[in-house]
Amino acid sequence: MKLKMNRRSVLKTLVSSAVSAAFLRPGGNASAHDFSGYETNRGVLVDLSRCIGCRSCEAACNREQGLPAPHIAFDDQSVFEQEHSRRPDQNAYTVVNKYDSLLWEHPLFRKIQCNHCLEPACLTACFVNAYTKTPEGAVVYNADVCVGCRTCMIACPFSIPAFRYDSAFSPRIMKCIFCYDTRLSKGRPPACVEACPMEALTFGNRQELLSIARKRMRREPHRYVDYIYGEHEAGGTSWLYISPVPFAKAGFDMEVPKQPILNFVKDFLAMVPMVLTIWPGLFAGIFLLCRRRGSVAGTGESQESKISGEIIDESHGE
């Protein structure tokens, strides 16, 4: 009897320590994988106070990436009145929207494209590794391995990846790739940056762009709100924005978390291997133990009755 209790308590201790070890170490695990971007991460600084909405970037992107001709010609400014909040889609990797603000001397224009996060949510959500974060900072996509699950479209905090629904034979994700193949990998700025006549887009090393942005703010404090959108959004993005009006007034989503989207699922994902490997063995063990205990208890009972029977018999014999 004493022996059985001992074994059970040993097992109990083992199991409880294993479970607590698996559950009570999220902090250590997360900090071990902290990643603040490649040192060679290139980026683009977008200065909203400079943009005049000429749509040269849209035209340059369309030509560079061989995208279909637009419904409304690129030199037609009426697009801003016809469609107020356009989004990048399968036919356009970048779009410019107009925002009228009383806070600034002229209408503001905001260019939208993939922000090329330092820790991309699309990449971490993709279970076939169709996305790659290159050391230059681009988040590129490989259509050959993509299975078309579109999880990346849901994962992206900026709603950037679009799906080519209208192509039955070559459906794929369509998104800005920072002109990686044709330009970025050769050290050249993307087509949109080169086309921008106002130099509202500045290409460079992300760290240098941050210092340029701060310098512009310090030099002309009346011209900018004291915030760099993209410095911390979604854990930091390669594309950075400075604006003369509060960012929410220019259509920016200020609800985007200030840490990588991956952080929200990291702890849960760390548990998955444990659930898949430890739990089956653990519960099978508990089940077997319970059954054995039941059977051992059963035989013990019968032995006890036998013994008492014998005693009774013996007493009867006396």
Add this chain to the structure above:
Amino acid sequence: MQHSNLRGYIILLGAAGVLGFPVVFQSAAAAVQPPKEVRIDILEDRYGPVLFDHELHDGYASCVECHHHVAGAPPSDPVCLPCHKEGRDLAEIGCRRCHAVDRYAAIDTDKAGRTMVYHDDTPGLIGAYHLNCISCHQVIGTGPTGCEACHEKHR
């Protein structure tokens, strides 16, 4: 980084040596009358040339609004003043002397002085034109701000 800094300074020293000569003849240079009209045609493959009426703008803006600290007077931007208190009178004061035609080409990156402490955000030539022209036209409320007012489309 160290290397590119060094290279920047060497180029700067070289440029200073070369530019020393025109400075000697600055009085002769100043005697040169400013052009009546400047023809800007670096994008002639895409648009018609821009004919900039230099004489007209002489009445609207002082020389330093566009020529900063190289036209013989103190610059109008207070940020520039601590270093360029007096301004220099160079013989060559065209925009592309400092504003790179291709701001991301390695040679122009050095030319624009992007490695220096204060000149690390110098616009390229196209940016310098548009930023200065359109911004000023917006502020004074006259002069073209749209694309085709300056850039005639090729038919």
